[in-house]
Amino acid sequence: MQCHHYDAGRCRSCALMGVPYGVQLTDKDAAVRARLDAAVPAEAWLPPQASAESGFRNKAKLVATGTAAAPRLGILDPEQHPRHHDGTGHDLRDCGLYEDGMEAAFHAIAETITAAGLEPYDVAARTGELKSVIVTLSPDRELLVRFVLRSAARLDALRAAVPGLRSALAGLGTPAAVVTANRHPEHVALPEGPDEVHLAGDPTLRMELNGIGLRLRPQGFFQTNTDVTRRLYATAAAWLAEAAAADGTPVHSAWDLYCGVGGFAFHLARPVAEGGAGVAEVWGLETSEDAVAAARDTAAELGLAGAVRFTAGDATRALSPGRREPSEALSSGKREASDALSSGKREASDAGAHPDDDAAPAAMPDAVVVNPPRRGIGPELAARLQDSGVPHVLYSSCNAASLAKDLAAMPAYRARRAQVFDMFPQTGHAETLVLLSRA
Numbered sequence: 072m073q074c075h076h077y078d079a080g081r082c083r084s085c086a087l088m089g090v091p092y093g094v095q096l097t098d099k100d101a102a103v104r105a106r107l108d109a110a111v112p113a114e115a116w117l118p119p120q121a122s123a124e125s126g127f128r129n130k131a132k133l134v135a136t137g138t139a140a141a142p143r144l145g146i147l148d149p150e151q152h153p154r155h156h157d158g159t160g161h162d163l164r165d166c167g168l169y170e171d172g173m174e175a176a177f178h179a180i181a182e183t184i185t186a187a188g189l190e191p192y193d194v195a196a197r198t199g200e201l202k203s204v205i206v207t208l209s210p211d212r213e214l215l216v217r218f219v220l221r222s223a224a225r226l227d228a229l230r231a232a233v234p235g236l237r238s239a240l241a242g243l244g245t246p247a248a249v250v251t252a253n254r255h256p257e258h259v260a261l262p263e264g265p266d267e268v269h270l271a272g273d274p275t276l277r278m279e280l281n282g283i284g285l286r287l288r289p290q291g292f293f294q295t296n297t298d299v300t301r302r303l304y305a306t307a308a309a310w311l312a313e314a315a316a317a318d319g320t321p322v323h324s325a326w327d328l329y330c331g332v333g334g335f336a337f338h339l340a341r342p343v344a345e346g347g348a349g350v351a352e353v354w355g356l357e358t359s360e361d362a363v364a365a366a367r368d369t370a371a372e373l374g375l376a377g378a379v380r381f382t383a384g385d386a387t388r389a390l391s392p393g394r395r396e397p398s399e400a401l402s403s404g405k406r407e408a409s410d411a412l413s414s415g416k417r418e419a420s421d422a423g424a425h426p427d428d429d430a431a432p433a434a435m436p437d438a439v440v441v442n443p444p445r446r447g448i449g450p451e452l453a454a455r456l457q458d459s460g461v462p463h464v465l466y467s468s469c470n471a472a473s474l475a476k477d478l479a480a481m482p483a484y485r486a487r488r489a490q491v492f493d494m495f496p497q498t499g500h501a502e503t504l505v506l507l508s509r510a
């Protein structure tokens with residue numbers, strides 16, 4: 072892939088731009104294997120899962136610069152520290168990483184910015200209203216469009232411009248399923264603020280993967296490479312089923328820690344939902360209440376509320392030490408609160424909430440999925456898994472360095488399968504999935 076922004080030095084986000092994709096993939100795979108050399112035997116590795124090298128990103132975070140009349144949507148000038156920023160930035164609407172159709176949508180959004188008189192925020196002067204726009208395209212080609220605003224000053228003007236935006240986007244074949252404004256009054260480097268104002272459409276964007284309609288709320292996390300994510304979730308479910316069959320010990324219950332909107336959880340539970348053999352009881356734990364609420368919506372929609380439950384809380388505190396009860400305890404309805412829930416409780420009042428959603432399972436599960444942020448699961452959760460007696464762990468990691476550290480802290484497990492999923496072409500980053508079973 073070639074990029075004129077990269078060649079001109081305007082954007083350096085893609086460190087591997089210009090390196091042939093086959094070489095990128097081979098190098099990345101070798102680098103991850105080398106990093107995990109001590110924990111993953113050579114025979115456990117499968118060949119890496121490739122991505123399209125361009126047009127793979129479903130999500131754009133575009134910083135607004137310029138003026139309301141002529142907005143630029145892209146990045147701040149990389150030469151300038153944001154605190155000394157003079158309002159200049161580069162327009163990256165034509166970035167080749169975005170999925171087909173997103174660029175046309177960005178142009179329609181720019182016209183809405185002009186129509187609503189949204190002056191881009193100037194970091195140095197602390198003037199202006201629009202900080203960025205965040206756009207996600209679903210596999211059904213519907214959009215979630217978020218305007219990140221400094222204050223509510225231009226909210227009514229934006230609201231008035233939204234019907235025009237929606238009809239323009241519908242005309243382009245990428246209708247806006249959800250339009251919101253995020254209020255971000257703080258002068259800090261975080262990309263968005265805590266308050267989301269719904270402007271039009273549904274509360275969630277439907278992200279259908281492998282026939283499962285996951286629901287994404289504006290502040291929930293979703294993997295940025297839809298096609299590779301589809302394969303990641305399907306592979307995780309397949310490996311666990313294969314391990315259960317090979318060992319002759321069915322996996323009845325699983326926990327999905329750092330579950331987001333429940334991608335792994337629903338893929339594990341789906342065979343049972345379809346009347347086959349599989350994981351009958353799944354519990355997801357996640358700090359984002361938006362993500363948990365969206366996951367509950369999906370569970371209700373799939374008729375799985377009760378069998379697939381979600382709780383808002385801190386995954387590093389899941390797994391009380393030293394307890395291993397039979398998984399039948401889950402299906403017999405025996406549950407008790409554990410310290411997994413000591414933070415981030417939410418009212419079970421959402422449409423999709425099940426009465427037991429806030430209760431942690433009493434029994435240890437037969438398998439745990441962990442998919443943490445770059446920092447990894449850390450020593451506390453690694454130690455708890457090490458001592459837990461849980462037969463299988465599926466670890467999906469976007470950082471081989473923290474993965475290596477975490478695996479070193481869990482010597483009770485041996486890696487049976489491992490594979491690199493290239494979620495992030497043109498960069499040195501990769502997702503790695505490892506299936507671990509008790510040695």
Ligand SMILES: C[S@@+](CC[C@H](N)C(=O)[O-])C[C@H]1O[C@@H](n2cnc3c(N)ncnc32)[C@H](O)[C@@H]1O
Binds near residue numbers: 293333359442443
């Ligand atoms: C890499 S994402 C994975 C999400 C999900 N598994 C998926 O496939 O989309 C990591 C998730 O962990 C959540 N998270 C971060 N720290 C957490 C913690 N201490 N406990 C629970 N969830 C956490 C984030 O909100 C985010 O949704």
